[in-house]
Amino acid sequence: MKSNSLAAVVRGVVPLLVTIGRSMPVLTAVWLLLPLLLGALLVPLFASQKQLIDLFVSGAGAGVGSWSERAREALTPLALMLGAALLRVIVTSAQNVTDSHFRGKASMLVQSLVQQSAVRAPLEKMDDPVYYDRLQRARAVAGEDLFGVLQNAFSALRLATELLGLLAVASAAGPGIALLLAAVFAFSFTIRLEADMVKRRLNRDLTRSGRESDYLRETIVRPETIRDMRIAGSIPYLTDKFAGGMLRSLVLRGNANRREIRRGIASSAAQIAGLFGALVWMASRMADGFMTAGTIIVVFQAMRGAYGISSRAAFPVGKMYIQSAKIVDLIEFLREAKQETGDPSRPALATAGKDDGEGGAETPVIRAATAAIGRTGRIDLERVSYKYAGAASETLRDIRLTLHPGETVALVGDNGAGKSTLVKLLLGLYRPTGGRILWDGVDYRELEPEELRGRVSALFQDFVRYETTLRDNVTFGRLEAGANDESLRRALSAASIDSPERLAGGLDGRVGQLTEGGRSMSGGEWQRLAIARAAFRESQLLVLDEPTAALDPQRESELYRSFRELAKGRTVLFVSHRLGWARFADRIVVLQAGAIAEEGTHDALMAAGGEYASMFRAQAEWYRG
Ligand SMILES: Nc1ncnc2c1ncn2[C@@H]1O[C@H](COP(=O)(O)OP(=O)(O)OP(=O)(O)O)[C@@H](O)[C@H]1O
Numbered sequence: 001m002k003s004n005s006l007a008a009v010v011r012g013v014v015p016l017l018v019t020i021g022r023s024m025p026v027l028t029a030v031w032l033l034l035p036l037l038l039g040a041l042l043v044p045l046f047a048s049q050k051q052l053i054d055l056f057v058s059g060a061g062a063g064v065g066s067w068s069e070r071a072r073e074a075l076t077p078l079a080l081m082l083g084a085a086l087l088r089v090i091v092t093s094a095q096n097v098t099d100s101h102f103r104g105k106a107s108m109l110v111q112s113l114v115q116q117s118a119v120r121a122p123l124e125k126m127d128d129p130v131y132y133d134r135l136q137r138a139r140a141v142a143g144e145d146l147f148g149v150l151q152n153a154f155s156a157l158r159l160a161t162e163l164l165g166l167l168a169v170a171s172a173a174g175p176g177i178a179l180l181l182a183a184v185f186a187f188s189f190t191i192r193l194e195a196d197m198v199k200r201r202l203n204r205d206l207t208r209s210g211r212e213s214d215y216l217r218e219t220i221v222r223p224e225t226i227r228d229m230r231i232a233g234s235i236p237y238l239t240d241k242f243a244g245g246m247l248r249s250l251v252l253r254g255n256a257n258r259r260e261i262r263r264g265i266a267s268s269a270a271q272i273a274g275l276f277g278a279l280v281w282m283a284s285r286m287a288d289g290f291m292t293a294g295t296i297i298v299v300f301q302a303m304r305g306a307y308g309i310s311s312r313a314a315f316p317v318g319k320m321y322i323q324s325a326k327i328v329d330l331i332e333f334l335r336e337a338k339q340e341t342g343d344p345s346r347p348a349l350a351t352a353g354k355d356d357g358e359g360g361a362e363t364p365v366i367r368a369a370t371a372a373i374g375r376t377g378r379i380d381l382e383r384v385s386y387k388y389a390g391a392a393s394e395t396l397r398d399i400r401l402t403l404h405p406g407e408t409v410a411l412v413g414d415n416g417a418g419k420s421t422l423v424k425l426l427l428g429l430y431r432p433t434g435g436r437i438l439w440d441g442v443d444y445r446e447l448e449p450e451e452l453r454g455r456v457s458a459l460f461q462d463f464v465r466y467e468t469t470l471r472d473n474v475t476f477g478r479l480e481a482g483a484n485d486e487s488l489r490r491a492l493s494a495a496s497i498d499s500p501e502r503l504a505g506g507l508d509g510r511v512g513q514l515t516e517g518g519r520s521m522s523g524g525e526w527q528r529l530a531i532a533r534a535a536f537r538e539s540q541l542l543v544l545d546e547p548t549a550a551l552d553p554q555r556e557s558e559l560y561r562s563f564r565e566l567a568k569g570r571t572v573l574f575v576s577h578r579l580g581w582a583r584f585a586d587r588i589v590v591l592q593a594g595a596i597a598e599e600g601t602h603d604a605l606m607a608a609g610g611e612y613a614s615m616f617r618a619q620a621e622w623y624r625g
Pocket residue numbers: 127128388389391395413414415416417418419420421422
């Protein structure tokens with residue numbers, strides 16, 4: 001067993017319990033204390049048993065003569081024994097109820113912590129495969145493994161407190177007996193745990209290699225395989241391979257079983273020797289009049305109880321060893337996320353310039369900036385550049401661009417030119433790695449992220465399909481304001497959905513296949529819903545990244561007709577490869593390999609005969625051809 005495994009269990013489980021305890025201190029305290037109480041109750045239970053045995057078996061009740069007198073004398077220990085036994089039953093039931101409640105709530109809490117960490121993380125993080133992978137692992141551990149980890153931690157705690165109670169009982173015969181019991185327990189437990197771990201690892205390895213055996217077992221007897229193998233003369237090779245694999249796993253399992261049996265024998269021998277030694281010693285003390293029969297019997301019981309624990313505890317502790325690495329991973333993920341994003345109530349937009357570890361607390365600068373935002377809605381990009389983490393070169397270089405209030409700008413360019421990246425910077429989802437973006441002269445870094453979020457809306461290429469009601473799909477665009485049916489219908493109509501009844505049986509009709517009776521939708525219908533969602537936000541800047549990619553020509557022209565409605569009173573930036581759309585923009589910006597190649601109206605760019613003109617002619621030619 002690796003020496004750092006126990007450290008990993010402690011490093012994982014303790015901070016996990018601290019994290020949970022901070023959010024639900026009472027429930028955690030009760031969850032931890034009930035097993036302690038159960039262990040402590042063993043002491044009066046055994047003490048009263050000892051008293052009763054001494055009273056009736058050895059007649060040790062000094063000065064007590066008749067049976068009736070002894071019976072009277074026995075009332076107190078009897079009441080104590082019954083009381084302790086009854087209390088243990090009650091505490092056990094309370095503990096079972098608390099345990100399942102605690103585990104359910106704790107699992108919910110940790111899952112929500114992981115979710116909060118993910119939604120608050122700067123969006124650039126999602127582009128980092130290492131982070132994304134860790135997030136997925138943390139999500140899986142919080143969702144699937146945590147329940148089991150807490151169950152094992154609870155079993156281990158319960159057995160540990162019971163062991164402490166039994167040690168306290170054994171110490172009635174003297175500290176030497178308690179020490180002997182502790183030493184035999186430690187020996188038995190360690191070797192049983194080791195045997196358990198060896199079997200677990202073997203099972204894990206055999207599950208992997210077993211997949212190949214399963215595959216061969218299935219494949220070898222298929223007619224097409226037999227035909228193929230006969231022609232190739234490979235029958236003996238595959239059957240030998242299968243038999244060899246099976247034999248190997250049999251040998252390994254046999255070795256592990258024999259090892260477990262040897263460990264079991266060693267453990268039992270140590271336990272019997274311990275028990276025998278203790279009995280001999282106690283009997284000799286009894287002969288000297290220093291020990292009663294009651295003490296010997298209860299200590300004997302305590303020792304047997306502790307030995308039982310040594311084999312029962314191997315299972316939950318062994319499982320925790322296996323799970324500890326995942327829990328350490330989860331805890332580190334949560335810790336790092338907290339350090340990076342601070343206060344959970346803070347936003348998901350990139351909080352550039354607020355990496356002060358304070359989670360972006362509101363400062364006078366930010367307040368003043370927020371008050372200034374939105375007076376006119378002019379957006380300036382000043383020498384903006386952007387480089388993805390781990391990328392060899394910059395995706396955007398030296399972008400200088402102004403979006404005037406109410407203007408419609410088309411952003412065009414080849415695949416990979418950097419259009420979507422520019423969109424994310426404009427929306428405040430990414431922070432520029434060079435230069436700055438200003439809204440009415442105020443640097444994005446000084447703006448309150450919620451304020452900025454309130455002024456922008458977007459439709460992304462990879463728009464989300466919310467498998468809920470039609471109404472939710474639209475109102476998710478602006479949850480804070482109450483939505484009446486009329487405004488919802490207006491937004492739907494701007495996305496060329498004139499009849500929600502026809503689409504999904506009404507505003508409250510369900511869409512998607514998640515629930516029974518949900519209307520399954522085509523890609524284009526989902527896209528129109530996403531457009532309606534973006535339209536529903538009363539934003540100053542509307543960004544549409546390929547808004548028509550999934551639409552058929554009929555829907556596309558319908559959307560074009562409602563586009564003016566969509567653009568009314570706001571600045572619109574849209575990205576499209578269909579240059580027919582760009583023709584109607586106030587201005588066209590052509591991006592080429594991360595830099596602005598040209599800029600102007602359709603007519604001006606066509607007259608200039610540059611990149612845009614050649615792209616437009618190529619597309620027009622293609623349609624004509
Ligand atoms: N997460 C990322 N990490 C590294 N490079 C990236 C990442 N995302 C995009 N890129 C690279 O940045 C460049 C610009 O990508 P972007 O998606 O902004 O281009 P685009 O103009 O929108 O392309 P398209 O027209 O195909 O949608 C591409 O070369 C792309 O490979």
